[in-house]
Amino acid sequence: MAASRSCRFCAARLEDTFVDLGMSPLCESYVRPDRLSEPERFFPLHALICRQCLLVQLDAVVPPEEIFSEYAYFSSYSDSWVSHARTYADAAIQRFGLGQDSRIVEIASNDGYLLQHFVARGFDVLGIEPAANVAKVAESRGIPTDVQFFGRAVAVDLRSRRGPADLVIGNNVLAHVPDLNDFVAGMKELLSPDGAITMEFPHLVQLIEHNQFDTIYHEHFSYFSFLTAERILGAHGLRIFDVEELATHGGSLRIYAERMERSPDRQTDRVEQLRNRERAGGYDQIERYAGFGDQVEAVKRQLIEFLTRAKTEGRRVAGYGAPGKGNTLLNYCGIGPDLLEYTVDRSPYKQGLYTPGMRIPIRHPERITETRPDYLLILPWNLKDEIMEQMAHIRQWGGRFVVPIPGLQVFD
Numbered sequence: 001m002a003a004s005r006s007c008r009f010c011a012a013r014l015e016d017t018f019v020d021l022g023m024s025p026l027c028e029s030y031v032r033p034d035r036l037s038e039p040e041r042f043f044p045l046h047a048l049i050c051r052q053c054l055l056v057q058l059d060a061v062v063p064p065e066e067i068f069s070e071y072a073y074f075s076s077y078s079d080s081w082v083s084h085a086r087t088y089a090d091a092a093i094q095r096f097g098l099g100q101d102s103r104i105v106e107i108a109s110n111d112g113y114l115l116q117h118f119v120a121r122g123f124d125v126l127g128i129e130p131a132a133n134v135a136k137v138a139e140s141r142g143i144p145t146d147v148q149f150f151g152r153a154v155a156v157d158l159r160s161r162r163g164p165a166d167l168v169i170g171n172n173v174l175a176h177v178p179d180l181n182d183f184v185a186g187m188k189e190l191l192s193p194d195g196a197i198t199m200e201f202p203h204l205v206q207l208i209e210h211n212q213f214d215t216i217y218h219e220h221f222s223y224f225s226f227l228t229a230e231r232i233l234g235a236h237g238l239r240i241f242d243v244e245e246l247a248t249h250g251g252s253l254r255i256y257a258e259r260m261e262r263s264p265d266r267q268t269d270r271v272e273q274l275r276n277r278e279r280a281g282g283y284d285q286i287e288r289y290a291g292f293g294d295q296v297e298a299v300k301r302q303l304i305e306f307l308t309r310a311k312t313e314g315r316r317v318a319g320y321g322a323p324g325k326g327n328t329l330l331n332y333c334g335i336g337p338d339l340l341e342y343t344v345d346r347s348p349y350k351q352g353l354y355t356p357g358m359r360i361p362i363r364h365p366e367r368i369t370e371t372r373p374d375y376l377l378i379l380p381w382n383l384k385d386e387i388m389e390q391m392a393h394i395r396q397w398g399g400r401f402v403v404p405i406p407g408l409q410v411f412d
C-alpha cells in the first residue's frame, strides 16, 4: 500500500513529526516457536500531526484486513474490562430509557464482553467485528455478530435490513479506522433520529502528559484530542452532547453524540469545560505538540538504565503481560530476553509464543512463582493496580513491581 502523506480527516499535507519511534513489527504479530528462525517484517512507526486539524496519525502501512482478520486480543481476559462494560451497560439503559424495542449496535464488538450485558437483559443487539476468530467466540456466547469492517456502505445495508439503531457503541475502534470519514458517516447513517452514539478512545492529552508513547502502534492510526474529535464528528453532522473522562487505557474519553438536527436539550456543561481546558493547555496550537519526542527519549533512557543495572547486580527481571503496547515499548527501547528473561500472560492464545521483534518468550503466569524474579515489569501499566493485587504474592520472596510509564517507578 502506498504511503499517504495527507491527513486522513482533512486531506491537508502532513509535514510535522509528532514522534518517531523507529522501526517496529506489527504489535500483534506474535512469533510461533517454529518460526523463530525466520525474519520478521518491520515498519516505520512515525506519528505525524496535521497542521490544519491537529489530528495525530500514522500512515496505514498495512491494510486493516491483514491486521484484524485474526486478532489475538480477547477483551474478556481482563477482569477490569468486563466490569467496566457492565457499569456502562447499566448506565446506558437507564440514561437513554432503552426498552425491549430498542436496537443496540456495537462496532468492533470483540468477543461480546460488552454486549453480553445487554443480551442478559433481553435486548436486541448486533455486534460488528472484523476478526472472524473473535466474532466466533461472541457467537458461541449467544451474541449475534456480523463479521465485517464497518463503514457507510455497511451502515446503509444494516439500516435497510434491521432499521436504525437507538444506541450505537464504538469503543476503542475510532483509532483503528483507516477511512475515518467513511466510518463516522456510517455511524450517523445508522443512528435513529433520537438515538445516541457513545464512543470511547484514548485521550491524546493524556498520552502527551503521561508519556504514553507505547499506545502508539501500527494498528492505531489516529490519536484524538477532544477538540479534534469534535471537529471530525461535526463535519459529519454529529454533535457531542456529553463527555466523560475515564481511567481506561491511561485516560480515555467517552463521548456522547447525536444528530445535529436534533434539539440540543441533552447538552451538558462538561463539553464546554473540556473544550476550554484543552484550549487553556494549548492543545489547539501545533506548538504544544513539539517536544513530545524528547519526553519519550527520557523514558527510554530510564528504563534501559534500570534494567542494565538490575542485570549487573545479578537480579532477575520478568515481565507481566504481553499487550500490544508492550511491544512498542520493547522494540523502541531495544529490550530483548537479555534484559527481560520472559513475560507472562493470562491469555492462553499468547502463551508459548514470542513477542514480535524482541522475541521475549511468553509464559503462563505460574512461571513467576516457579522462578521467583526480583522484579516484575508490568507492561500493561493501565492495569497495574489489578495486576499488583493478583500478583501480590511476589512480595513473599521480596519481589517488587516495576512500572515504566509515565516514568520508571518501583513498588515494594
Ligand SMILES: [Zn+2]
Pocket (backbone or CB within 6 Å): 007, 008, 009, 010, 011, 012, 050, 051, 052, 053, 054, 055
Ligand atoms: Zn487534518
